[in-house]
Amino acid sequence: MSHRVLVEAGPAAGVAVLKFRNPPVNALSLEMLMELVISLEKLENDKAVRGIVITAENPGIFLAGLDLTEMCGRNPAHYAKYWEAVQELWLRLYQSSKVLVAAINGACPAGGCLASLTCDYRVMADNPKYTIGLNETQLGIIAPFWFKDTLVNTVGHRAAEQALQLGTLFPPAKALQVGIVDQVVPEEQLQSAALSVMAQWLAIPDHARQLTKTMMRKPTVDQLVKQREADIQSFVGLISQDSIQRALQTYLQKLRQKKG
Numbered sequence: 197m198s199h200r201v202l203v204e205a206g207p208a209a210g211v212a213v214l215k216f217r218n219p220p221v222n223a224l225s226l227e228m229l230m231e232l233v234i235s236l237e238k239l240e241n242d243k244a245v246r247g248i249v250i251t252a253e254n255p256g257i258f259l260a261g262l263d264l265t266e267m268c269g270r271n272p273a274h275y276a277k278y279w280e281a282v283q284e285l286w287l288r289l290y291q292s293s294k295v296l297v298a299a300i301n302g303a304c305p306a307g308g309c310l311a312s313l314t315c316d317y318r319v320m321a322d323n324p325k326y327t328i329g330l331n332e333t334q335l336g337i338i339a340p341f342w343f344k345d346t347l348v349n350t351v352g353h354r355a356a357e358q359a360l361q362l363g364t365l366f367p368p369a370k371a372l373q374v375g376i377v378d379q380v381v382p383e384e385q386l387q388s389a390a391l392s393v394m395a396q397w398l399a400i401p402d403h404a405r406q407l408t409k410t411m412m413r414k415p416t417v418d419q420l421v422k423q424r425e426a427d428i429q430s431f432v433g434l435i436s437q438d439s440i441q442r443a444l445q446t447y448l449q450k451l452r453q454k455k456g
């Protein structure tokens with residue numbers, strides 16, 4: 197039974213809707229990652245499902261990214277387990293044979309942006325409070341190569357380099373201009389726009405679309421698969437450094453003080 201991920205049948209045949217519901221901010225905790233992987237595996241094996249709309253149950257925050265509390269003050273074994281789960285989610289999403297459409301109905305930083313970038317199409321609600329991007333450098337950390345490659349595959353090298361170095365969080369119109377999202381729509385039309393684009397993608401025969409998706413994505417997937425263990429060790433080494441721990445603690449404190 198999943199608590200943090202809700203899967204519903206969509207209003208259209210063959211379409212499921214997967215909703216994030218991990219209050220307060222839909223951070224990707226270890227439990228959330230594991231529940232997402234299980235839900236995605238079930239959907240992948242369900243032949244009746246051809247497409248999945250991915251969204252947040254409550255508008256405001258799509259995903260707050262990786263859970264910073266999983267990466268602060270823990271031991272190396274925990275960091276390794278956590279990072280393996282992050283890799284697993286990315287691999288499931290990026291290699292999914294289904295059509296994935298992200299209906300971005302809230303803030304979408306870092307790991308949240310990465311999850312949306314694995315989708316085949318991104319529709320974002322036109323709300324200036326919502327931003328999207330790989331903002332890792334703003335936290336004093338570096339997006340791993342497979343985060344970078346997923347962005348490069350979406351927006352091209354130059355735009356990706358600039359966005360990554362600056363850790364830019366783009367509001368909807370700018371995100372559309374850069375190509376990080378494919379469509380921006382009024383907030384109340386988000387779900388219908390996502391379903392409408394899903395219908396267009398589902399009009400293509402599955403086998404032809406799936407083989408094309410694999411052809412386009414396999415080189416990026418293979419890069420991680422062939423060095424998965426080394427990538428885990430690299431993460432554990434970096435995240436355990438005092439300077440990185442200090443940077444993350446400072447960032448978390450800033451988030452907490454924002455309210456006070």
Ligand SMILES: CCCCCC/C=C\CC(=O)SCCNC(=O)CCNC(=O)[C@H](O)C(C)(C)COP(=O)(O)OP(=O)(O)OC[C@H]1O[C@@H](n2cnc3c(N)ncnc32)[C@H](O)[C@@H]1OP(=O)(O)O
Binds near residue numbers: 303331
């Ligand atoms: C060297 C190593 C390589 C690492 C490679 C990759 C690493 C990281 C990728 C990531 O995904 S890092 C996470 C990046 N995420 C962010 O920068 C988002 C931070 N959060 C926000 O900007 C805001 O919280 C929000 C999502 C826009 C929501 O704002 P709101 O005002 O609604 O809520 P807050 O008051 O800010 O937060 C409520 C509560 O949640 C805690 N929190 C927020 N984000 C996270 C998070 N990502 N992980 C854990 N906890 C989070 C926040 O501290 C508040 O806690 P309390 O004060 O209530 O205890």
